Amino acid sequence: MKYLNYHITDSVLIDAGIDSIAAFYNTDLNKIRLGKRGNNWASTIDIVGHELAHRLNYQTANLTFYGESGALRESIADIFATLGERYIRTIYGTPWNWTIGEDAQIIRDLAHPSLHGQPEEYHGFNWQDTSNLNSTNDYGGVHNNCGVSNKWFYNLSQSIGPDKAGLIAYYMLNLNLSSNSGFHDALQASVSAAENLYGNCSDERNAVISAWSSVGVSSLNIIPCHNTSPGNDNDRLSIAQNEEIPFHVSVYPNPASNEINIEFPNDTNDCIVAIINTLGNKIKEVATRGRNATIDTTDTPNGLYYVNVVANGMHTDKAKVIISK
Ligand SMILES: [Zn+2]
Numbered sequence: 053m054k055y056l057n058y059h060i061t062d063s064v065l066i067d068a069g070i071d072s073i074a075a076f077y078n079t080d081l082n083k084i085r086l087g088k089r090g091n092n093w094a095s096t097i098d099i100v101g102h103e104l105a106h107r108l109n110y111q112t113a114n115l116t117f118y119g120e121s122g123a124l125r126e127s128i129a130d131i132f133a134t135l136g137e138r139y140i141r142t143i144y145g146t147p148w149n150w151t152i153g154e155d156a157q158i159i160r161d162l163a164h165p166s167l168h169g170q171p172e173e174y175h176g177f178n179w180q181d182t183s184n185l186n187s188t189n190d191y192g193g194v195h196n197n198c199g200v201s202n203k204w205f206y207n208l209s210q211s212i213g214p215d216k217a218g219l220i221a222y223y224m225l226n227l228n229l230s231s232n233s234g235f236h237d238a239l240q241a242s243v244s245a246a247e248n249l250y251g252n253c254s255d256e257r258n259a260v261i262s263a264w265s266s267v268g269v270s271s272l273n274i275i276p277c278h279n280t281s282p283g284n285d286n287d288r289l290s291i292a293q294n295e296e297i298p299f300h301v302s303v304y305p306n307p308a309s310n311e312i313n314i315e316f317p318n319d320t321n322d323c324i325v326a327i328i329n330t331l332g333n334k335i336k337e338v339a340t341r342g343r344n345a346t347i348d349t350t351d352t353p354n355g356l357y358y359v360n361v362v363a364n365g366m367h368t369d370k371a372k373v374i375i376s377k
Pocket residue numbers: 102106126129
């Protein structure tokens with residue numbers, strides 16, 4: 053829920069009156085429309101959460117409504133609807149669940165997508181053709197193929213718990229996906245998210261890869277790793293002694309609150325670290341040397357920022373960071 057509060061800065065309008073057990077989010081009007089048939093309202097916690105999460109998508113990755121990115125968009129809405137339901141029902145001490153719409157009519161189930169006709173595997177049984185993007189084909193099966201990433205999220209939550217899985221999904225959406233991303237982009241994006249949050253060779257990273265693999269999404273370039281030395285989650289750094297590696301900074305924690313730590317891949321003599329806001333204005337700058345830097349952000353307002361690093365006058369890198377207090 054805090055994710056929604058953070059992004060939905062202006063109020064979302066809600067109106068009712070369409071004769072249907074369905075709900076919609078209208079991007080242009082910033083309005084949720086909730087259907088009603090007889091005395092049945094499509095206004096359950098998870099349906100409203102689903103529509104609110106469309107707003108979250110609109111303000112972050114802005115995944116389009118077509119094909120694979122459309123399926124991811126629907127899935128993101130189901131994932132955050134479920135996390136929202138979990139949050140609210142936990143406060144009230146009532147049980148939460150993985151189904152969407154159970155108080156009106158169950159339309160999807162993250163744990164068992166196939167029970168409602170959705171695929172549980174990429175291009176597997178129930179997969180809907182994504183080459184036909186017409187409205188008659190649900191814009192490429194967006195409300196159907198979302199079963200794949202819904203099941204991914206469910207499997208990931210079973211492995212590392214819904215809190216960590218939710219943070220990875222949020223980070224993936226906010227920093228690593230863009231409008232036309234598909235399932236393999238989501239694999240890459242969620243693995244980067246887990247690396248940033250939990251370490252380059254963390255159990256969480258490997259769990260993300262396994263969960264995708266269990267729904268048929270994998271890549272030869274993204275494979276589980278083995279953390280050989282305890283406490284060292286930066287295997288990549290030890291390679292640096294022998295091989296030339298790209299200058300790539302790590303920023304943690306992310307989201308950050310009162311302090312940002314920046315780690316450089318190798319020793320630097322003369323390093324300038326700047327924090328830039330989304331308008332491109334530099335709001336902080338520190339000169340440093342060595343392997344890392346810390347920037348005090350107690351007086352920095354919440355929001356999205358870029359950490360810009362120039363080392364030894366030649367290596368540069370940029371990373372996104374969220375400040376959230
Ligand atoms: Zn939707």
